[in-house]
Amino acid sequence: MGRTGGFLEFDRKDPGYRPKADRIKDFHAVEKSFSPVELHEQAARCMHCGIPFCHGTGCPLGNMIPEFNDLAYRGKWREALDILLSTSSFPEFTSRVCPALCEASCVLELSNGQPVAIRQIEKAIIEKGFERGYIQPNPPQERTGWSIAVSGSGPAGLAVADTLNKMGHTVTVFDEAQKPGGILRYGIPDFKLEKWVVDRRIKLMEAEGVLFEMGVTVGVDISHHYLEGRFGAICLTGGARTPRSLNIPGNGLNGVHFAMDYLICQNQLLCGETVPPEKNISAEGKSVVVIGGGDTGSDCVGTANRQGATSVTQLEIMPKPPEERTESMPWPEWPLKLKTTSSHEEGAWRLWQVSATEFGGDEVGNLASVHCVEIDASFDGGRPNFIPKKGTEFEMEAQLVLLAMGFVGPTANPMFDDLEIAWTPTGGIDTDDRHMTSASGVFSAGDMASGQSLVVHVMADARRAAFDIDAWLKRD
Numbered sequence: 001m002g003r004t005g006g007f008l009e010f011d012r013k014d015p016g017y018r019p020k021a022d023r024i025k026d027f028h029a030v031e032k033s034f035s036p037v038e039l040h041e042q043a044a045r046c047m048h049c050g051i052p053f054c055h056g057t058g059c060p061l062g063n064m065i066p067e068f069n070d071l072a073y074r075g076k077w078r079e080a081l082d083i084l085l086s087t088s089s090f091p092e093f094t095s096r097v098c099p100a101l102c103e104a105s106c107v108l109e110l111s112n113g114q115p116v117a118i119r120q121i122e123k124a125i126i127e128k129g130f131e132r133g134y135i136q137p138n139p140p141q142e143r144t145g146w147s148i149a150v151s152g153s154g155p156a157g158l159a160v161a162d163t164l165n166k167m168g169h170t171v172t173v174f175d176e177a178q179k180p181g182g183i184l185r186y187g188i189p190d191f192k193l194e195k196w197v198v199d200r201r202i203k204l205m206e207a208e209g210v211l212f213e214m215g216v217t218v219g220v221d222i223s224h225h226y227l228e229g230r231f232g233a234i235c236l237t238g239g240a241r242t243p244r245s246l247n248i249p250g251n252g253l254n255g256v257h258f259a260m261d262y263l264i265c266q267n268q269l270l271c272g273e274t275v276p277p278e279k280n281i282s283a284e285g286k287s288v289v290v291i292g293g294g295d296t297g298s299d300c301v302g303t304a305n306r307q308g309a310t311s312v313t314q315l316e317i318m319p320k321p322p323e324e325r326t327e328s329m330p331w332p333e334w335p336l337k338l339k340t341t342s343s344h345e346e347g348a349w350r351l352w353q354v355s356a357t358e359f360g361g362d363e364v365g366n367l368a369s370v371h372c373v374e375i376d377a378s379f380d381g382g383r384p385n386f387i388p389k390k391g392t393e394f395e396m397e398a399q400l401v402l403l404a405m406g407f408v409g410p411t412a413n414p415m416f417d418d419l420e421i422a423w424t425p426t427g428g429i430d431t432d433d434r435h436m437t438s439a440s441g442v443f444s445a446g447d448m449a450s451g452q453s454l455v456v457h458v459m460a461d462a463r464r465a466a467f468d469i470d471a472w473l474k475r476d
């Protein structure tokens with residue numbers, strides 16, 4: 001292990017963010033990185049526990065965290081990289097956007113509330129790997145002769161493709177978007193994940209032989225019959241992008257938009273893509289109300305402030321979470337604590353237990369206000385019960401409303417009916433324990449099967465799906 005008693009010598013540190021006044025003026029990444037000394041000290045804090053909960057309970061990928069922490073502490077970057085890449089396809093993504101489930105289950109979180117800064121150590125290892133040229137295109141020596149079609153180039157599709165390609169299969173990734181990456185590129189803002197990071201990985205995958213066909217909607221531009229004729233297996237990784245809507249009066253007014261339409265637009269502009277005027281949504285000079293208190297909502301807050309919104313308010317119907325763990329969220333479980341992101345710090349009025357009841361408009365159909373009411377929330381066997389509190393109605397000025405209330409499932413596609421795809425009760429594509437859908441030879445992974453999740457979860461699921469596809473192709 002690294003340094004005996006290192007956790008007693010050094011407190012946990014975070015590299016922090018760029019100053020608010022600077023970062024708000026641009027879309028560049030807000031989070032800083034550790035200096036070499038800080039990194040050394042932070043890696044020294046790992047206790048190399050007998051039972052590493054970070055690895056076994058926290059990280060869905062099963063990353064070998066104590067091992068790479070130790071190697072990072074000793075400056076053995078190449079070895080640390082090999083260990084990291086043995087379980088993770090794209091550490092450069094998770095080390096930037098993962099909420100770090102591993103840190104919540106670190107034994108130091110239990111003992112002094114200061115877990116090892118694992119996500120930052122992961123970032124240092126992968127970035128050193130690129131900087132020092134350890135990561136070079138490494139195409140398979142031999143091809144198996146099997147071809148696989150992957151529909152959707154988000155983190156799930158990329159991880160399936162990368163894993164199958166490394167096994168020697170020939171993989172073609174189709175996506176209806178102009179550029180690969182899914183939500184990594186078009187949902188998550190640059191201030192969390194700059195797009196050169198996505199481009200760097202795509203370039204590497206292309207150099208290793210993965211083929212990308214962009215601007216192709218599978219099931220519309222090309223049929224599943226075409227894919228079945230050309231490929232030995234198909235993997236559907238189209239995500240779960242159908243947003244939950246808010247059916248209240250006025251939801252058709254100009255200025256009421258789904259969060260993803262708004263985030264996609266800003267990301268397309270930053271990528272240099274053309275956005276038609278009817279799809280160009282800007283918060284500049286507007287009072288913005290974001291409905292939904294989760295991460296997508298937080299990304300809207302950060303984007304709106306950068307675009308020059310005059311005010312940003314984020315509404316959440318659920319009660320304000322506690323600031324610390326409670327008895328109902330014991331270590332090493334992921335704690336549903338209050339999350340204050342860099343975007344919130346930049347300026348947002350956050351309201352809990354509030355529901356929008358109506359959108360008010362002006363005489364030409366533009367949004368002018370949001371009518372709200374405070375909510376009494378009770379829980380019946382875990383199911384929330386929301387009761388409006390009489391006499392608490394209020395109204396807020398708004399020219400832009402962004403609906404960020406989650407997603408209900410995959411985007412409708414005629415192919416699903418043609419293939420007679422079976423669905424889960426929660427609206428995802430149903431798969432068996434081999435990731436195969438109800439259609440033989442058609443697999444699914446990521447959000448499309450699980451519902452909206454986290455990059456680390458979809459990557460873990462997709463890697464397993466790749467092994468299942470490989471086993472199915474090689475069946476007797």
Ligand SMILES: Cc1cc2nc3c(=O)[nH]c(=O)nc-3n(C[C@H](O)[C@H](O)[C@H](O)COP(=O)(O)OP(=O)(O)OC[C@H]3O[C@@H](n4cnc5c(N)ncnc54)[C@H](O)[C@@H]3O)c2cc1C
Nearest residue numbers: 152154155156175176182183218238239446447453454455
């Ligand atoms: C705004 C936002 C912010 C988020 N922030 C974080 C975060 O900070 N950290 C984190 O861990 N997770 C975050 N998540 C969740 C995470 O991004 C998703 O769980 C993850 O991207 C899902 O990956 P996926 O590959 O399954 O789907 P997606 O990323 O949605 O990719 C699906 C791809 O399939 C394509 N597609 C769909 N249908 C077709 C078709 N018929 N033909 C061709 N292509 C098709 C789409 O164009 C898209 O490129 C965020 C989600 C959102 C919405």
